[in-house]
Amino acid sequence: MSETARILAVGFTITTALVVVVAFVVALSTNRGSMDPEEAAHRERTWLWIVLALMGALLIATVFAIPYFDDAEGAGRQTVRVEAFQFGFRIEPDSVAAGEPVEFEVRAREVNHGFAIYDSRDRLVLQVQAMPERVQEVVHTFEQPGRYRVLCLEFCGSGHQAMVSQLRVTR
Amino acid sequence: MTEAAATLDPVERHHARRLTLMYLSVSTVVFFVTGLLGIWLRSSQSDLARVDDNTWYALMTAHGLGAFLGWAGFAVMGLAWWVLASVGFGPRGFGRQLGYATFWLMTIGLAGVIVTTVLMHFAASWVFLYPLPFESAGEWNDTTAGIFSASVLLVGGSILTWCVGILHTVVGPALHAVRPGILNRLGLALGFGYLWPKRFATNPSSVPYPVIPLTVISIDMIIATLPLAVMLVVMVIKSFAPSVEVDPLLAKNILWFFGHPVVYLLLFPAVAILYLLVPRLAGRALVAGNVVSVAWLVALIANVSIWAHHMYLDYPEGTFQAHLNTAHQPLTYLIVLPSALSLYSLFFTIYRSSWQWTAASTALFLALVSWFSAGLSGIVNATIGFDVVVHNTLWIVGHFHQMALLNVGLVIIGALYVFLPELLGRPLWSEALGKWHVWLTFAGGSVNSALWLYQGLEGTPRRFSVLPEGFPEYRAAALTAVGVIAFAQVLFAVNLVQTIRGAERRESRGAPVAEALLVIGAVALILPAALAGYVIGRETAPEGGGGAAAATTETGGEEHPGAAVFAEAGCGTCHTFGPAGSTGTIGPSLDETQLSAAQIAQVVSEGRGAMPAFGDRLTRQQITDVAAYVAEGG
Numbered sequence: 001m002s003e004t005a006r007i008l009a010v011g012f013t014i015t016t017a018l019v020v021v022v023a024f025v026v027a028l029s030t031n032r033g034s035m036d037p038e039e040a041a042h043r044e045r046t047w048l049w050i051v052l053a054l055m056g057a058l059l060i061a062t063v064f065a066i067p068y069f070d071d072a073e074g075a076g077r078q079t080v081r082v083e084a085f086q087f088g089f090r091i092e093p094d095s096v097a098a099g100e101p102v103e104f105e106v107r108a109r110e111v112n113h114g115f116a117i118y119d120s121r122d123r124l125v126l127q128v129q130a131m132p133e134r135v136q137e138v139v140h141t142f143e144q145p146g147r148y149r150v151l152c153l154e155f156c157g158s159g160h161q162a163m164v165s166q167l168r169v170t171r
Numbered sequence: 172m173t174e175a176a177a178t179l180d181p182v183e184r185h186h187a188r189r190l191t192l193m194y195l196s197v198s199t200v201v202f203f204v205t206g207l208l209g210i211w212l213r214s215s216q217s218d219l220a221r222v223d224d225n226t227w228y229a230l231m232t233a234h235g236l237g238a239f240l241g242w243a244g245f246a247v248m249g250l251a252w253w254v255l256a257s258v259g260f261g262p263r264g265f266g267r268q269l270g271y272a273t274f275w276l277m278t279i280g281l282a283g284v285i286v287t288t289v290l291m292h293f294a295a296s297w298v299f300l301y302p303l304p305f306e307s308a309g310e311w312n313d314t315t316a317g318i319f320s321a322s323v324l325l326v327g328g329s330i331l332t333w334c335v336g337i338l339h340t341v342v343g344p345a346l347h348a349v350r351p352g353i354l355n356r357l358g359l360a361l362g363f364g365y366l367w368p369k370r371f372a373t374n375p376s377s378v379p380y381p382v383i384p385l386t387v388i389s390i391d392m393i394i395a396t397l398p399l400a401v402m403l404v405v406m407v408i409k410s411f412a413p414s415v416e417v418d419p420l421l422a423k424n425i426l427w428f429f430g431h432p433v434v435y436l437l438l439f440p441a442v443a444i445l446y447l448l449v450p451r452l453a454g455r456a457l458v459a460g461n462v463v464s465v466a467w468l469v470a471l472i473a474n475v476s477i478w479a480h481h482m483y484l485d486y487p488e489g490t491f492q493a494h495l496n497t498a499h500q501p502l503t504y505l506i507v508l509p510s511a512l513s514l515y516s517l518f519f520t521i522y523r524s525s526w527q528w529t530a531a532s533t534a535l536f537l538a539l540v541s542w543f544s545a546g547l548s549g550i551v552n553a554t555i556g557f558d559v560v561v562h563n564t565l566w567i568v569g570h571f572h573q574m575a576l577l578n579v580g581l582v583i584i585g586a587l588y589v590f591l592p593e594l595l596g597r598p599l600w601s602e603a604l605g606k607w608h609v610w611l612t613f614a615g616g617s618v619n620s621a622l623w624l625y626q627g628l629e630g631t632p633r634r635f636s637v638l639p640e641g642f643p644e645y646r647a648a649a650l651t652a653v654g655v656i657a658f659a660q661v662l663f664a665v666n667l668v669q670t671i672r673g674a675e676r677r678e679s680r681g682a683p684v685a686e687a688l689l690v691i692g693a694v695a696l697i698l699p700a701a702l703a704g705y706v707i708g709r710e711t712a713p714e715g716g717g718g719a720a721a722a723t724t725e726t727g728g729e730e731h732p733g734a735a736v737f738a739e740a741g742c743g744t745c746h747t748f749g750p751a752g753s754t755g756t757i758g759p760s761l762d763e764t765q766l767s768a769a770q771i772a773q774v775v776s777e778g779r780g781a782m783p784a785f786g787d788r789l790t791r792q793q794i795t796d797v798a799a800y801v802a803e804g805g
Contacts, residue, residue, distance in 0.1 A: 004560045005628040008551060012624070015547050023540045026518050030526035040519040041460040044512060048462050051511040055504040058554065063500075065556025068486050068493040086308050088741030090788070110306045112419065114484075114563060116632070122641040124560060124630035127484060131419040132302065134487035149641075153563040155296045155634040157308045158225035162744040162755060164639065166735060 002123050004065075070139040077139075080167075082106045084113035084130055087159030089150055095168040098145045104138050106130040114153030117167060120146045129154050142169040183261025187252045188594055190262065190270045194249020195587070197278055199667070201241035206660055208234040213653050216637060217646050223756065225310045227636035228294035233285055235297030239437070240326055241281045243575055246583045247440035248273065248333050251385055253590055254440075254447050255337070258379035259345035266339030269332040276329035283322025291315045296634060298430060299323070301402070301422035305409060317410025324403040327396050327429075330436065334389040334396075341386050347373045360386040361471065362464035380457050381443040383467050384509075388439035391432050391474045399429035420490060427478040435474055437575065441582040442513050445535060448589055449517050452532045453524035459516040470509040477502045483558045496555065503553040510546050514539060530605025534585030537613045541577035545570060548624060563634070566627020573620040577613060584609065584663070591670060600669035601677035608662045615655030622649050640752060733800025736793045740785060750804065758782060761801050772798035 001009065078097065082104055083090040096102045106115045108130035116127035117140075125148065130136045142148075152163035179187075208230050214220045215227055222230065252262060252270060262270050287293040292311045295303045304316035342356040349372040358364075362383040364371040402417070402425045409415040450457045479492070479499040486493035517539055526532060548570040551557045561567060588605055592598050599605060622645050627633075631642040638644050734751060737743065743753025747760040764771070775794050778784035785794065 001628055002560060002630070004557065005630070008557060008560065009625070009628050012547060012551065016544050019540060019543045019547070022518065022543070023536075026522050027536065029523045030521060030528075031524075033523050035519075035523040037455060037458045037519070040458045040522075041516075044458075044460040044515055044519075045462050047515045048465075048508070048512060051507065055507060055550075058550070059501055059504060062554045062556040065554075065559075066497060066500075067555070067559055068497065086306065087744045089739075091739075094739070111303045112300050112423070118630060122630060124564075127559065127562065128486075129482075129484045131423065131485065131487065133419060134490065136485070136487050149639075151632060151639060153632050155228070155300075155303075157303060157306065158228060158294065158310050159308060159744045159755070160228075161224065161635045161637055161639065162741065162753070164743070165739050165741075 078102045080104050082115055083109060084115060084152060085109035086111065086157050087163050089163065089165035091165055091167060094166065095170055098142045098169050098171055101139050101141045106136040108132050111156050112154045113156050116151045116153045118149045118151065127153055145169045145171045179256055179259060179261050183263060184256060186262050186267050187256035191249045191253040192594055193274050194245055198242050198245035198249065201237055201281065205234050205238035205242055210653055210657055213649065217644065217650060224636045225292060225294050229288045229292050232294055232296050233288040236284050239575065243437045243579050243583065245277055247437055250444055250586050251337060251440045254381050254443050255340055257447060258381055260340050260343055262340050263343060266336040269336030273329045273333040273336060276325050276332060280322045280325030280329060283318060283325065287315055287319040287322060293319045298426060300426065301417055301419060304406065313410045313413065317407050320403045320406035324400060327400050327403060330392050330396050334393045337385055337389040341382050346378060347376060349374050362467055365461040365464040380446040380459060384439040384443045387467050387471045388435055390471060392436055394475045395429045395432040398425045423482060423485065427481040430481060431478040432474045437579045441579045444582050444586045445517055448535060448586065449520050453520050453526050455520060455524055457516055458519040463512055463516060466509040466512040469505055473502060473505040477506065480553050483555050484562050500553060500555050507550065514543055530602055530609055531585045531588035533606060534581045534588065534609040537609065538578050538581035538585065541573055541581065545573040545578055561627050563632060564627035565623040565631045565633050568633045569620040569623030569627060577616045597673050598676050600666050600674050604662050604666045608659050611655050611659035615652045615659060619652040619656065731800045733796035736789065736797040737800055740789060764801060768798045768802035771801050
């Protein structure tokens with residue numbers, strides 16, 4: 001599991017546990033005591049501001065994780081051309097050096113394809129999608145040398161599951 | 172039954188009842204059929220009832236479109252007629268005609284979808300992402316793609332007729348509008364009376380809350396469906412005029428411009444049902460301030476302004492898409508508002524009320540719980556930095572099954588348990604069976620979705636007929652969960668049949684509160700336990716403990732240099748070869764090849780028959796390696 005995925009796993013489990021607590025509190029409250037519906041309706045406005053604040057905080061916290069605008073310009077950059085087709089990948093060159101930024105230029109021949117790289121422990125390292133007539137670029141710097149696996153993550157037809165390839169990362 | 176329905180014009184009541192029963196009959200049959208397809212798909216992945224790859228994707232297409240629109244969509248569209256009738260809005264004249272037209276368009280369209288997928292091998296998935304329908308790799312032809320597109324066009328047409336029919340109904344005399352203008356009445360139906368009571372005056376009563384979400388979604392789906400309808404017409408034309416082309420980026424945007432709000436075609440009517448039934452079962456009015464109308468106004472606008480969160484990983488060079496996607500993250504967050512405020516209203520309507528735990532009320536309550544949880548996983552999808560990790564993984568599958576089956580689905584089930592006795596004029600056959608059905612569906616469905624969510628975080632891709640090596644499928648847990656869901660639907664079917672037959676009512680044995688708490692507790696414990704077990708297992712696994720290494724050790728020691736070439740060149744797509752774990756059937760199996768390494772090298776270099784030449788794609792060394800690998804049988 002990648003670092004981000006682990007954060008999601010923990011965060012989602014905690015929030016789901018809170019949902020279960022809310023469910024229990026509401027379920028056990030029924031037929032016990034009473035409340036003033038007018039007061040609750042009035043407080044709904046407070047809840048609106050709480051939700052807006054939470055969403056705003058999440059937005060600020062995650063906006064820097066947007067991967068679109070890469071800042072790894074400069075010397076030493078390696079370029080890998082990828083063509084995804086039904087049903088395989090052509091990756092040139094299929095070996096890159098660790099520690100230096102790699103720019104992938106991903107193209108798709110006939111239909112939409114995905115281009116996902118997994119490390120030797122099957123952790124998702126990066127993914128983008130590619131469509132015909134367009135070039136999708138993505139920059140990544142590999143830290144660990146080793147053999148990486150490439151899969152297609154956009155459904156592309158009867159051989160989708162067979163689109164498997166490899167990328168070597170050397171020292 | 173409410174007072175409003177009692178005072179409804181008998182002819183309008185008759186037609187509302189008839190429309191609801193017609194939609195529900197077909198959608199319930201679709202529910203059972205697509206449910207069986209779901210079981211089949213999961214069993215095939217686990218090698219219990221293996222189908223070939225294209226058949227798997229064809230069944231996946233039928234399951235997706237069928238369950239989403241044919242069951243959940245069609246069911247809530249039908250229930251909407253009865254919800255409106257229950258608050259005094261009966262279908263009149265033109266709107267009623269459109270209600271019947273909707274039924275036939277949807278039914279015929281669904282039949283077309285089933286025929287083209289199950290019988291004619293169309294397998295481009297329910298999103299039929301252009302140009303895939305016309306690039307089938309020989310599995311189906313363009314005519315089939317045309318018939319499929321025409322079928323979906325009929326389904327789209329049924330959404331349009333339903334929307335106009337609903338709008339015609341909600342602007343009816345039951346609004347008690349002081350001003351007669353059509354825009355004024357539309358504003359009233361959108362709940363503007365709660366915000367601007369003087370401008371949007373009513374006499375005597377305000378618009379009932381269930382009307383608001385139905386009005387919002389009817390306006391939005393007209394806007395969202397029209398571009399897709401044009402796209403489908405172009406696809407039908409392309410099926411016999413292949414030179415017609417559409418820009419793939421534009422096509423993808425059009426698809427998701429429809430594909431996003433269509434989710435709300437399920438959710439918003441479900442909210443209307445909750446707005447009607449939760450207050451009725453709690454014995455008090457909906458706890459809602461006028462801020463609810465603000466949320467629905469936001470929903471009306473945001474719902475047709477956002478779609479690109481489905482395209483966060485498409486940002487090709489020289490296009491505007493990266494900026495569009497970035498802008499769509501905060502816009503997508505806005506759609507959280509109607510859900511968050513509705514959940515607040517509904518939970519507080521139940522809180523400390525005289526809520527009774529019947530099959531129906533339990534279903535609706537658990538639907539709220541699932542909605543809350545599925546909303547949280549939805550926020551993850553809406554966040555670009557998170558989506559990079561979960562996009563097109565099983566996380567997404569876990570998210571939308573929780574949303575569709577356990578939120579919208581349980582609302583439909585709860586509504587059926589309340590409305591069927593009203594519609595049929597006889598009580599539910601067994602209340603206890605209903606409760607078992609609801610609890611088992613919730614328990615099995617929650618475990619099922621939780622597994623998918625975790626598998627997604629592990630990076631396991633979705634829409635794979637067979638999971639790639641190295642990704643655990645948690646077979647025992649998953650198949651048990653699927654079995655529990657399936658068993659629950661058998662109980663449902665028995666209860667439905669007995670109720671419709673008018674069998675003598677079974678006495679209820681009291682509310683299973685203890686069982687209920689047990690199930691919630693168990694599910695609550697399973698989630699963190701699964702997480703803990705997962706993290707520990709993952710962290711302690713040996714480096715490279717996945718499939719690739721495992722396969723190597725089985726064949727003894729060092730991996731053959733030809734194995735990498737075999738995988739990389741995609742030989743396994745067409746050829747079955749045991750040592751490489753490939754199952755392709757396009758070319759001959761390599762397991763029993765009698766050719767020598769030299770002969771194989773020649774075929775690889777020069778091609779033979781349908782097999783392309785690889786001489787210019789692979790180096791001489793690679794060809795020698797792969798030939799030796801195949802000749803030696805690994």
